[in-house]
Each structure stands twice: as structure tokens, then as C-alpha cells.
Amino acid sequence: MNIIVCIKQVPNTTDVRIDPVTNTLIRDGVESVINPFDAYAIEEAVRIKERCGGKVTAITMGPPQAENALKEAIGLGCDEGVLVSDRKFAGSDTWATSYTLACAIEKLETYDVILTGKQASDGDTAQVGPGISTHLDIPQVTYVKKIVEINDKAAKVERMTEEGYDVVETPLPCLFTVVKEINTPRMPSLKGMMRAKSAKITKWTAADLDADPAALGLDGSPTRVVKIFTPEARKGGEMISGSAGEVSKELAELLKGEVV
């Protein structure tokens, strides 16, 4: 079975601090990591491979240093990595990003399953996964929390909803976006890390893809940022002190309006 996992390199938010004066993010020294949601996709891809056999190809679109994310993915059990990187992709919104990734996936020989995290932690849009499946014209199941059954032809999965979950059957190839509940990602293995160190990452530029140049990067992106501003910082309010009984009384009084 050919399994593809689409990942994104994002700033590690556990490192992100806020400049108390300007109230903006301090990005200096912030390390880049695999989008936390994509870690579940990688783990699930490796588990499908362990169940059904086959190969896992990790693919990412990003700057040259995103190669590290692919190596990390190989350390976690992926077999190959494909980096899609070109200045021409700069400024891509979710439309252009999903188009580019779809073009790259089509360049790979065949695929049965495509996995992505439910969203990226830096953009939070949850649009790229469905975008890829639409460009490829394959079915999708989003917010997958369990792959119940899977074989070469079809899969039965559970899709998380606000109230519980749906049980959905789909033919393959299909794209799944996965949620945290689907698994606990394993730690990297030393042997995997060593394999990753020497692994050769396939690198594709825009010219390598059978893509419409007008649909790439900023030119191919319908949306555009026109204004950036820092929201008014929420200010710390009133501190209440006293014994547990005293503070409770005071707080109950202050919150009367909120709780009835």
C-alpha cells in the first residue's frame, strides 16, 4: 500500500514568548518542529504500513530548511521524503498550497491513502487537507479518530463530530485528516534517526511539477493580507485577597450577573 503523509514545519509554540512591551511574538531562537497535528498523521501512516505493508512517503511544501521535518519524519518511521520548495510558492494561501501539494502527489506514481493532521498549529485553517483531496478529486474523511478497518480497496473509519463520531466507509484512494485521539505518536528511534541522517530527500521545484504557474504562490492565491495589527492586550484585572471564605463571598457577589 502506498501511503502519503503531508506535513508542515511550524514554529514550536512551546518556545513562543510574548514581548511584554510590544505584545508581539518573540520568534528569535524559536525552533521549527513538525506541526503537532501532523505527528499523529505520521504515526497513523506508519501504523497502516505495519498493518498492511507498503511504503510511507512524507511530503512537505516549504523553505529549504523544511528538509529537517522530512528527516524527522523518516526517523519516526516514514520511508521517503519529498520536499517541494521554490520561491515561486511564496505567498501561497490554502488554495495554492493544496494545489501545489496535489500536483506533487500526482507526480508520485500511485497512492492509496493520504494522511494529514487536522490543521496546522500556525495557521489553524484545516483547509489544506480537504483542498488536496478536492484537487485530486478523491474522497475525504476529515477529523478521523480511528481507522477501524483498512485494506487495499477500502477503509472503515470513525470521524469525530461535535456530539460523538460518525462511522464512515470509503473506497481508496482517500484522504484522511486525523485528530489527536487517533493515536499516541511513538518516540523517534535511534536506528530511524540514523537512517534519516543518511536518507536522501527528493527535492522538487515548480518546474518539476505539472502545474499551472498562474495557480502557484501568491499569484495563485485568492486571498491576501491587507492589514496586520496587534489586538488590545487583555489586561490583568482586580486581585482579590483574603481567606477562602472571604474571597468566595466577594467573587460570588462580583459574578452574580454572569451566573444567573
Add this chain to the structure above:
Amino acid sequence: MDYLLTEQQTMIRDLARKIAVEKIKPVAAQYDESEEFAWPIMKTLAESDLFGIYIPEAYGGLGGGIMDMCLVTEELSRACGGIALGYAGTALGTLPILLHGSEEQKKKYLPDIASGKRLAAFCLTEAEAGSDAANMKTTARKEGDKYILNGTKQWITNAGEAEIYTVIALTDKSRGVRGASAFIVEKGTKGMEFGKKEKKMGIRASATREVIFTDCEVPAANLISKEGMGFIVALKTLDTSRPGVAAQAVGIAQGALDCALDYSRTRVQFGAPISSFQAIQHMLADMGTQVEAARALAYAVARLVDSGAKSVSKESAMAKLFASDVAMKVAVDAVQIMGGYGYMRDYPVEKFMRDAKITQIYEGTNQIQRNVIASNMIKETLKK
């Protein structure tokens, strides 16, 4: 301090640190409380290939040495000395096979240990044979192609959880220590039982039990080296493993120091963080210096062991002695810096203090280490 680790060692240390921070730290207090053996963590260590780092590649390992084992033990101990012991105890149980086992024995047992599929344990101590190991009572009687083991080993780390046991027993009582031999006994062998789990002061996530042999039949092929070599196997094993205890102690000390340092920066008294007070600063400075000195000695000895040096008894005893005394002192001071908070179980330093104590006791008490060091020093002067 930069210890000029190799690229592979840096990778090993970083991975062990990642596991310690992400997997062990969040559950350390819980395992300390429940006194359960941390199987999920052992599984993680296994999947990460860490059990195999000091085992040759020919047997499924990564071909590193004691230095690599120390790096992992230290990082894991920084989060929990008890959980780290499941790992370090396996190394201790493996060393007799690694150092003295036959090719067949290595082929049979090391791959499963390297993959983390099976844990190991080392059985030396008995009720009446602690520091005085020569006073052991466990016997191994040869009958045809079998040895029949009888006796009880006490306070065995990983007992009950491990599947591969290296056991020292007397094959010839009349010859005293020269009559001891080493055996590999697999869990499940008829006549091998485990006593109840001990309730300990610290390292409570580790399993400590008696291992009881009652007419336990072990194939003769499981004899390590030759009859009568048991004590040499044991001493060589301990000489090789002591840097590991030192590394565990360094990890515990570092863990306690990390907590104290963090706390001192955020704890405000008299309108200032307590880290701005010289009394605290001097304590922190001493703690930091001691930990670094202990680490430097532990690493130096681990590297000496890996270099294939012939005699490392004195040096490995020094590393174990110094690092464990530092661990105890630093952990006590960390509790002191944190005051009442330090004494509460809500914070991890009291656990570091309880965990530190064992490093001064096991694998030879620090009094025995001093004996070893002094007798070696005296022997060296005689040679001159």
C-alpha cells in the same frame, strides 16, 4: 560543559532527554506514589532502540559503550531515578553475558535485550551476603548436563519484571569465593520464584524482589565462563557498571538542582526573588560545581572503561562514591532552598532526595567503595 560527545552520543543524549521530559517527567510522581513498574516507559525506551546502545551491532545493538549507557541513565534519572533503574538494572544484568558470555550465549540473549523485548537483572546480594558477598549461601550443584540451584537472592532490581537473570552461585562451597560461578537463568524456569515486592524509601518505580531458587534446573550451557569464575564475573561486572550508578546519581542531582534553580528565580520573599540573595546563590554555586565535577569524573571513568583499560576498580569506585555523595548533598540542599515547598510531595525535590540515598548504598556501599579505592591506592604504591 561541553564533553565533546560524538554525533551519535549527542543524538542518544537528546533522544533520552526528550523521552525523559515528554514521557517520564509527567508520570514520575504518579509512579512514585503507586510504586508500579513503569512498563509503558520501558516500551518507549525499547522502541527508541535505547536498550541496545551499548550492545555490539552483531547482536542487534548500536555498538556503543558504557559512556552511551551513562548518558541515557543520567538523562532518564534527571526525570526519575526509579524509572531509570529499570533501564540501568537491565544493563547490569546484561554485563556478565556481554563481558564473559560465550558466542552462543550472546547470540541467544543479547538481541532480545538490545531490542528491549526482554529486561535483565543481576542476582548477587543475599540476606547474609551484602557487603560481604563472599558469605553467599546459594549453591549450584552439577547433575549431568544441568545445574541445580538452591538459595535466595535478596533485593534484586528488576526481579519479577525481567526475563533474563544472571545469577552468582557457589558450585564448590569448599573453595569459598573461588568456588562461585555465574549462570543465566530465564524467568519461567521451574524452581525459580519471586518474593513479594519490597516497599522502599525511594526509587519506588523500580521493582525490587527476592529471587528464590528451589531445586531450579538450569542447563549447563547457561554457565557463564567457567566454574569458579563467578566472583571474577561479578567484580568485573560491577567495575564496569559503577559509572552507570554514578550517572544515575548525576542525573538525580541535576534534576534536584534544576528544580531548586527554577524555584529560586520565581520565589519572591522580602520583595525579591530568593535567587538574588547571596545565601541562596552560594548554595546554588556549590551545587552546580559539585554536579559538574561528578559528571566529569563519571564520564572520564566511563570513557576509561570503554577504552578497554585492564583495571578500572579504583576509578569506577571513585566515580560512584563521589557522584552518589554529591547526589545526596545536592538533593538535601535543593529541599532546603525550597523550604516548606521542598518538603511537600507536590514538588519533586523530596523525591529526588529519597531517590538519591540509594546511590550511596547499592552496588557496594560507599564505605565499601572507599575500601576498594584505598586498597588499590596502597597496592599501587607497593608496586612502585
Add this chain to the structure above:
Amino acid sequence: MASIKVHLEKCTGCTLCVKACAFGAIHMSDRKAVIDMAKCTLCGSCVAACKFSAIEIEKAGGPKKDLSAYKDVWVFCEQKKGVIQSISFELLGEGRKLADKLGVKLCAVLLGHGMEDAAEALGERGADKVYLVDHPALKSYQDDPYTAVMVKLVEEFKPEVILCGASTIGRSLISRVAIKTNAGLTADCTGLDIDAKERLLLQTRPAFGGNIMATIIAPNHRPQMATVRHKVMQPAPVQPGRAAEIISKAYPEETFASRTRLLDIVEELTSTVNISEADIIVAGGRGMGSKENFALLEELAKVLGGAVGASRSAVDADWIPYSHQVGQTGKTVVPKLYIACGISGQIQHLIGMQSSKTIVAINKDPDAQIFKVATYGIVGDVNEIVPALTKEFKRVLNK
């Protein structure tokens, strides 16, 4: 290919662009901005930040299209088991304002089976028209038929704006529709407005981890699509008797074909209220100390009629299931009242709850980050204060 350049004669060296760049791609050299092309992602933050129009992004983007055929503001009204979800009313409330500013009609789009009465009722929530597509295949959400029907409706009626809930259904559906119709789509908007002159939807959303807001437009594409999270907008008031024009559409059977098959819908009953829906959330973190102490929060939540939330560390310690996790890797919540107990307030947690109307923080560490966003802060032991609060609210609420 698009490119970015600095007009040196306009650049004053004020460094606003340096601060605005989330990628560290701009530095000053000789008091002029220099852009490191290896790091620049053409996100446009610097262009937006520059007060002197000194930075310009040139986009190839072909001739300006004639977009005049596109009219009206649409709201995709999500239904489950035939019940219109409350997010739809919130979108109709917001959609009404946008439609009025554009001087166009507000239209609801309803897909389902046996939904005639519900369609009628949308008029009372401010819809001028309701596009209703009724088919058994639309009874429950499925990606293929929903996408196909939406695309057909968009192609035929050409809306100017489509709003959709940022729910599991909404996000899955609208992403597909946007690709198919070549439209711009902005996720999780917290503010929507209209540039009446350019007829642009101004979509404001948190960017780069939540502490910067970005306003996004889709100047040359229609429809302009946006998703909005539940409880961000005010629901449209009910206007009894107000009627909408119902436009029922039928399509050939193949439009409703689905490659996936929905086998079952399972509702998991939880003891507490769904945190995304709750008006009051009592949340706990590592500072609660133990699973047993976490039960104290449940008692308080019960008295207040709220739900129990948790920080990631509490979930990681197995004190409460993941479905209760608030924050970046959990849920974003916007309750009226958020009581944070023993939560230190790491940025990942704050991102998920800082839009709550009133925030109460109880923590023994006076320097905890959580106090920086709290309306009311109490320094003390949660295990004493929470039971005391429960008792006090019981008294106040006569429970």
C-alpha cells in the same frame, strides 16, 4: 511570479515592518528595510504595517475580472438530524449586517431532507431568501453530495459572500467548495466587515499563533468565503412572522452520489456539557494536584450549570479526557465565564480561552501568567477556594 520590493525613497527606517514580520525576514541596513528573500513568505504583513507605502508586493494575477454578476450574502445553515444548529443563527445575525452594508439580500442555504418547516423558520432569523435542496442523500452530512450541491448553487446564483460555521462539517465542506469554485476562503474569522466601495469582505482573524490579528481580502475572486467559530457572533434575533422566499432546487440524481458511505452516527453521552457550547467553564490544570481534586471542579461546574475544562497537562496526567482540553491542541472556547483553577496560563492555553468574557484565575503562584488575562485573580490554594466557592454559589443561587 509575484515579487516584493522596498521603495527606498519612501522608507524612513522606522522598523515597523521589522516588528510586523513573523518570519524574521526583514532587517535594517543603512536605515532602510532589507528583505531576506530566503525567509520572506510574501504574507503581506509588512506591506500592511508600513505607514509610508514603502513596501509593495507585485502580483501577476491577470486582468481584474468583472465580478458584478455576484450578489447577495449567503449563510450555509448547518443541520443535524433536521435541527438547524445554533451557529447558523449566529451567522445569519452577522450576515444581516454585511448584506445591509452591501445593499443586497441575505440568503440562507439549507441542505437536508424534510426541512421545509425549518426553511420557513429561517425567515424569522432574518433571511430574505432560503435556497432549499431537499433529498434523502442530504439527510446527514456527506462530503460529496453536499459539495456537489453547493457548487451547483454557487455557479447558478453567484453569491458575493458565503459564511459557514467553523464546525467539523462546515470546515470540511467549505474547503472543498472553495477549491471547486476557485474562491478565497478565510478560516475562523473573529471580525467581518465590508469595504462598500470595493465590495470587499474584510475578514479579520488571529494569525501566527493568535497574538497578531490579520485582515484578509479576496479582491479578484468571488464568492468571498469565510468560516466563523461557534459563539463568536451574536445570534440573529427571532422576528415572529417574518417570512423568507423559499427557492427549492432539484438536481439530477448523480449530483447526490457519494463515494463515502455513512454507516452510523454515534452520540457519546458525556456527564458534562460540551465545552464548546458551555456559557460557563470551570477549568483545571496541573495545580489541581490529583484526579480526586479534579472532582472539586465538577461540583462547582454543576452548581453553576457549566462544563469542566482542562489544560493540556491535566489531560496528559489522565485526570480528565482529551475532549475537555482547552487550548491550542484542544478546543477554543468563548464562554461568558471561565474559571481557571491551578492553571499557570501557558500561551497555548491562553490562545484557547482568552476571548472569554470574564476570566477568573485561582492559582497559588502570584506570578502565574494566567493573572495577566484574568478579570479577577485570587492567589491561593485551589483545593480550599474551589469548595468554598461551590458552597457560596450554592447559597447565592439557592441550590
